[in-house]
Amino acid sequence: MKKIVLLVLLFVTSALAQNDKNVTAFTNVNVIPMDKERVLQNQTVLIKNGMIAEIGNKVKIPKNAQIIDGKGKYLIPGLVDMHVHLFSDGDEYPDSIAEDELKVMIANGVTTIRLMIGTPEQLVLRARAAKGEIIAPTVYAASPHLTGKEQGNDFVVKTEEEAREAVRKSKAAGYDFIKITTFIDAKVYEAAVDEAAKQKIRVVGHADSRFVGVERALKAKQQIEHLDGYMEMLLADNAPMKGSISDLYVYNPKNWESLDFIDENKIADVAVRTVAANPFVDPTQHFMKNTFGLPRTEESIRAQPDFKFYPKQVQDFYIGYLKRTKINEVPLEKRARWVGIRNKLIKAIYDAGGKIMTGSDTPEFLWLYGFTMHREMKALQEAGLSNFAVLEAATKNPSAFLGNPKQTGTIEKGKRADLVLLDANPLENISNTEKRAGVMLNGKYFTQTEMNRWLDEIAPKLANSYIGKKQ
Numbered sequence: 066m067k068k069i070v071l072l073v074l075l076f077v078t079s080a081l082a083q084n085d086k087n088v089t090a091f092t093n094v095n096v097i098p099m100d101k102e103r104v105l106q107n108q109t110v111l112i113k114n115g116m117i118a119e120i121g122n123k124v125k126i127p128k129n130a131q132i133i134d135g136k137g138k139y140l141i142p143g144l145v146d147m148h149v150h151l152f153s154d155g156d157e158y159p160d161s162i163a164e165d166e167l168k169v170m171i172a173n174g175v176t177t178i179r180l181m182i183g184t185p186e187q188l189v190l191r192a193r194a195a196k197g198e199i200i201a202p203t204v205y206a207a208s209p210h211l212t213g214k215e216q217g218n219d220f221v222v223k224t225e226e227e228a229r230e231a232v233r234k235s236k237a238a239g240y241d242f243i244k245i246t247t248f249i250d251a252k253v254y255e256a257a258v259d260e261a262a263k264q265k266i267r268v269v270g271h272a273d274s275r276f277v278g279v280e281r282a283l284k285a286k287q288q289i290e291h292l293d294g295y296m297e298m299l300l301a302d303n304a305p306m307k308g309s310i311s312d313l314y315v316y317n318p319k320n321w322e323s324l325d326f327i328d329e330n331k332i333a334d335v336a337v338r339t340v341a342a343n344p345f346v347d348p349t350q351h352f353m354k355n356t357f358g359l360p361r362t363e364e365s366i367r368a369q370p371d372f373k374f375y376p377k378q379v380q381d382f383y384i385g386y387l388k389r390t391k392i393n394e395v396p397l398e399k400r401a402r403w404v405g406i407r408n409k410l411i412k413a414i415y416d417a418g419g420k421i422m423t424g425s426d427t428p429e430f431l432w433l434y435g436f437t438m439h440r441e442m443k444a445l446q447e448a449g450l451s452n453f454a455v456l457e458a459a460t461k462n463p464s465a466f467l468g469n470p471k472q473t474g475t476i477e478k479g480k481r482a483d484l485v486l487l488d489a490n491p492l493e494n495i496s497n498t499e500k501r502a503g504v505m506l507n508g509k510y511f512t513q514t515e516m517n518r519w520l521d522e523i524a525p526k527l528a529n530s531y532i533g534k535k536q
């Protein structure tokens with residue numbers, strides 16, 4: 066009896082000792098450090114206690130280290146998605162699915178996210194993720210959105226004082242950013258911006274061209290999402306209309322006539338002024354392009370690997386919507402032209418020194434978080450960015466914006482070990498970010514095989530979680 070107890074104790078203590086050391090080594094791996102465009106070949110990357118401890122080709126590997134064979138593989142920093150929402154943000158789903166939602170992101174190599182419409186539940190998730198209690202990306206959460214019209218998870222702000230109050234409340238609650246959306250009167254917007262400066266919290270989001278507009282948002286040094294308001298900036302001086310194809314304007318076929326009055330000569334100047342005001346731009350280009358620009362067939366939607374994560378009611382709703390939306394009345398060539406102008410804007414902002422950032426704007430319109438990160442990277446590449454520039458947009462740039470470049474964004478000694486191991490070189494083909502061998506989250510490594518099993522388990526859970534709109 067005593068002997069067995071002793072053996073068990075020995076086993077437990079040796080397991081603990083090994084855990085305690087918590088050392089992992091990627092061996093013979095090609096590292097894409099993202100400090101500049103280069104590949105460090107056949108490296109050993111040593112991870113200790115969640116941090117990158119050493120990188121080199123003569124690194125001594127401790128005896129008890131877990132070895133990950135990186136031969137022929139490529140190591141990149143974990144990916145950052147700057148525009149995410151959760152099913153569980155709204156009333157149609159239970160809060161309990163949030164942890165599974167966050168796991169879907171990890172399984173797709175996304176190790177940092179910014180949630181773009183805040184809820185109190187997200188602040189709890191953020192804290193639990195930071196403590197390592199759940200398998201989740203590092204979470205940044207913008208405030209409930211400031212809007213002029215009730216839309217849910219919001220602060221409806223119609224007066225300057227209401228806007229200031231919303232900013233103060235958001236700051237006190239612990240949100241990372243103030244999120245602005247639509248229908249906000251210009252004076253009310255300026256009060257929000259002024260209060261945010263006082264409270265030392267940054268303003269991010271839309272620049273509704275009907276009320277606020279890019280000019281005002283640039284003056285406020287706001288970080289603008291979706292290239293919102295930019296099409297209106299490009300209208301020729303003699304254009305008979307003020308609205309073009311930004312934001313909610315997109316839904317009215319009549320507004321698409323404005324494309325005939327776009328003056329592309331304005332693009333370069335708008336780009337330079339954008340960079341001077343705030344170089345961090347998150348165009349959410351895949352979402353805009355593939356939801357409103359390019360046609361989408363039911364067949365292509367059903368073939369998406371992320372389709373099965375959606376509840377049947379939601380699948381049917383969006384498939385029905387995409388069939389009957391009035392945008393279908395707009396000729397395809399016009400829609401393609403809009404995509405082309407947006408592409409030119411992205412490239413011009415990049416060329417002017419802008420820091421483009423990846424944002425998926427998921428999970429609406431049947432584009433799921435995680436999966437859509439890679440679609441966004443491809444969309445940025447198609448806009449004219451090099452594969453390296455796209456990787457910067459997905460790693461280093463958002464880390465710099467979020468204010469944690471010391472912790473993530475590049476592969477360097479002393480940084481947090483959020484890493485993605487790829488089977489092929491993403492500098493040769495950006496789609497290689499989809500060929501993953503595994504993901505390391507804060508020093509803990511998950512193989513893609515293991516994470517694919519999570520996805521298989523999570524898909525039916527999310528698909529069956531719909532509880533419908535509350536009356």
Ligand SMILES: [Zn+2]
Pocket residue numbers: 148150181426
């Ligand atoms: Zn959004």
